[in-house]
Amino acid sequence: MPNNNCINAQETQYILALDAGTTSSRCLIFDHNGQIRAVAQQEFPQHSPRSGWVEQDPRDIWQSQLAVCRRALSRLEAEVKVPTGAFAALGITNQRETTIIWDRHTGEPIYNAIVWQCRRSADHCRELQQSGYAEMIRAKTGLVIDPYFSASKITWMLDNVPGARERAERGDLLFGTVDTWLIWQLTGGRVHATDVSNASRTMLFNIHDLCWDDELLKIFRVPRPLLPNVLPSSALYGHTDPEIFGHSIPITGVAGDQQGALFGQVCFRPGQAKNTYGTGCFLLMNTGTTPIVSRHGLLTTVAWQIGGETVYALEGSVFTAGAVIQWLRDELEILSTAAESEVIAKSVPDTNGCYLVPAFTGLGAPYWDPYARGAIVGLSRRVDRRHIIRAALESMAYQTCDVLTAMQEDAGLELSALKVDGGAAANNFLLQIQADLINVPVIRPDSVESTARGAAFLAGLAVNFWPDADALTAMTVNHTAFIPTWDKSRRTKQLRGWHRAVARSRDWLI
Ligand code: ADP
Numbered sequence: 001m002p003n004n005n006c007i008n009a010q011e012t013q014y015i016l017a018l019d020a021g022t023t024s025s026r027c028l029i030f031d032h033n034g035q036i037r038a039v040a041q042q043e044f045p046q047h048s049p050r051s052g053w054v055e056q057d058p059r060d061i062w063q064s065q066l067a068v069c070r071r072a073l074s075r076l077e078a079e080v081k082v083p084t085g086a087f088a089a090l091g092i093t094n095q096r097e098t099t100i101i102w103d104r105h106t107g108e109p110i111y112n113a114i115v116w117q118c119r120r121s122a123d124h125c126r127e128l129q130q131s132g133y134a135e136m137i138r139a140k141t142g143l144v145i146d147p148y149f150s151a152s153k154i155t156w157m158l159d160n161v162p163g164a165r166e167r168a169e170r171g172d173l174l175f176g177t178v179d180t181w182l183i184w185q186l187t188g189g190r191v192h193a194t195d196v197s198n199a200s201r202t203m204l205f206n207i208h209d210l211c212w213d214d215e216l217l218k219i220f221r222v223p224r225p226l227l228p229n230v231l232p233s234s235a236l237y238g239h240t241d242p243e244i245f246g247h248s249i250p251i252t253g254v255a256g257d258q259q260g261a262l263f264g265q266v267c268f269r270p271g272q273a274k275n276t277y278g279t280g281c282f283l284l285m286n287t288g289t290t291p292i293v294s295r296h297g298l299l300t301t302v303a304w305q306i307g308g309e310t311v312y313a314l315e316g317s318v319f320t321a322g323a324v325i326q327w328l329r330d331e332l333e334i335l336s337t338a339a340e341s342e343v344i345a346k347s348v349p350d351t352n353g354c355y356l357v358p359a360f361t362g363l364g365a366p367y368w369d370p371y372a373r374g375a376i377v378g379l380s381r382r383v384d385r386r387h388i389i390r391a392a393l394e395s396m397a398y399q400t401c402d403v404l405t406a407m408q409e410d411a412g413l414e415l416s417a418l419k420v421d422g423g424a425a426a427n428n429f430l431l432q433i434q435a436d437l438i439n440v441p442v443i444r445p446d447s448v449e450s451t452a453r454g455a456a457f458l459a460g461l462a463v464n465f466w467p468d469a470d471a472l473t474a475m476t477v478n479h480t481a482f483i484p485t486w487d488k489s490r491r492t493k494q495l496r497g498w499h500r501a502v503a504r505s506r507d508w509l510i
Pocket residue numbers: 277278279280321322323324325326338339340341342422423424425426427
């Protein structure tokens with residue numbers, strides 16, 4: 001009889017991964033084989049005090065994260081005996097750009113977290129553009145001036161919370177993105193740090209020199225004492241306060257959510273890319289150790305830094321992807337569930353010449369046309385609801401294809417496969433047409449937890465839980481591959497039709 005009390009250290013060690021998302025906190029526990037052994041998730045409240053403003057209470061972010069960690073731990077303990085010290089490390093991945101400022105002495109936030117979606121600093125950003133800063137900021141940060149990034153949110157808080165600027169200048173306040181806030185809480189207020197991937201989304205960080213940039217701090221009027229230390233993505237940040245989990249765990253992996261997903265999808269080589277199909281799409285391509293400046297309006301960002309080596313990525317997003325399926329379901333009411341779209345799309349051989357361009361809020365890369373609006377073109381009496389549903393799914397694949405083409409041109413790299421995740425990646429029809437259009441295989445891992453997996457991998461590498469990237473690549477992850485079936489003339493014909501449809505949606509608002 002095997003002795004159940006005889007525990008093999010290799011088998012009983014785990015990594016705790018915290019996935020601090022925009023609407024919910026999650027905690028996942030991974031074992032040596034990269035298998036998920038326990039999960040817990042909890043939503044937290046969102047606040048919108050005015051149109052276009054989005055806030056969260058930083059205490060809700062922390063309390064929900066703590067609650068899911070404890071719940072995941074007790075779920076694991078219900079399954080197996082978990083000896084003290086079974087957790088080799090803790091990794092964090094988080095919603096990016098969201099801005100929190102708190103008092104370094106009391107730990108009290110001075111204001112709610114200003115969430116990445118919040119547009120309150122749009123006027124400030126427009127002024128900076130008009131003052132001619134766009135080129136310089138892009139050269140240093142890889143970003144386009146936009147309220148999306150943290151810098152103008154910090155300025156807003158310092159200018160609008162009474163006394164904040166004086167306190168910041170005295171060194172009494174600390175700024176952090178959500179990773180930094182969680183590290184501060186987890187270490188009992190002992191560590192104020194972020195990683196390079198999160199820092200690269202603040203618009204205050206020079207992605208070439210890998211440091212906070214004095215010229216940018218001056219432009220955004222951000223006092224330096226506010227800023228966290230910037231560490232590699234896989235490194236020792238500190239230890240959790242023993243009060244929290246009953247013993248302390250080293251925090252050794254941190255990455256923004258999209259970079260976390262790129263790492264979790266083991267896109268370790270230049271030219272490897274992942275696409276997350278959610279409300280919108282987020283595409284990231286590993287471009288190696290040299291940052292590439294885009295000629296198509298894509299962002300250049302730090303993917304991760306490990307052992308002194310910094311890897312960069314090109315990033316592009318599609319504003320409306322899965323949301324078009326929600327629109328068919330909730331506004332047009334021609335679908336009862338998102339999943340039904342797959343069956344209906346497959347029930348017709350094509351769209352009967354119809355294209356749907358979901359430019360509900362304009363078009364992003366590579367068009368950058370805020371004046372574009374949605375269009376359904378090529379209609380005839382032969383088009384019915386099934387063709388429109390099919391055209392909507394195809395629009396997600398076409399838009400992704402456009403961003404990928406721009407990325408490959410910018411990077412001069414050929415894609416060998418596209419790794420995918422996100423809610424809409426459950427749709428087999430969508431992924432097959434995606435493979436057909438881009439003419440490379442589309443790979444969907446059975447476990448879609450790429451983001452948390454990335455945080456676990458980064459944390460595990462730092463403590464030799466996994467020896468190196470090869471060990472991560474070799475780890476078996478079951479997946480489904482979608483293999484291209486179209487020839488060149490079909491691809492060209494379909495894409496030509498799509499681009500004609502896009503042309504008709506453009507420059508619509510007057
Ligand atoms: P987010 O993280 O942006 O909220 P998710 O990754 O949870 O998004 O994915 C949800 C989106 O995916 C929704 O917009 C939904 O319409 C779409 N979606 C979910 N399942 C399917 C499906 N089977 N086919 C097509 N779209 C889907």
